[in-house]
Amino acid sequence: MQGKKIYxxxxxxxxxxxxxxxxxxxxxxxxxxxxxxxxYELTKEYFGSSQQTHAHGSYCL
Numbered sequence: 001m002q003g004k005k006i007y008x009x010x011x012x013x014x015x016x017x018x019x020x021x022x023x024x025x026x027x028x029x030x031x032x033x034x035x036x037x038x039x040y041e042l043t044k045e046y047f048g049s050s051q052q053t054h055a056h057g058s059y060c061l
Contacts, residue, residue, distance in 0.1 A: 002047040
């Protein structure tokens with residue numbers, strides 16, 4: 001399924017996971033420099049308008 005999830009911090013007893021991850025964490029730094037938004041445009045033909053995948057007619061049995 002294609003779509004974008006809006007990340008929103010969940011609070012539980014004043015605990016935020018992002019506060020526990022070091023600022024120099026590899027994945028935090030990767031997220032800051034890696035932009036994959038172009039993939040949505042390149043793959044939109046494989047997804048329906050309701051965010052559901054659909055098969056090309058030649059693939060249906």
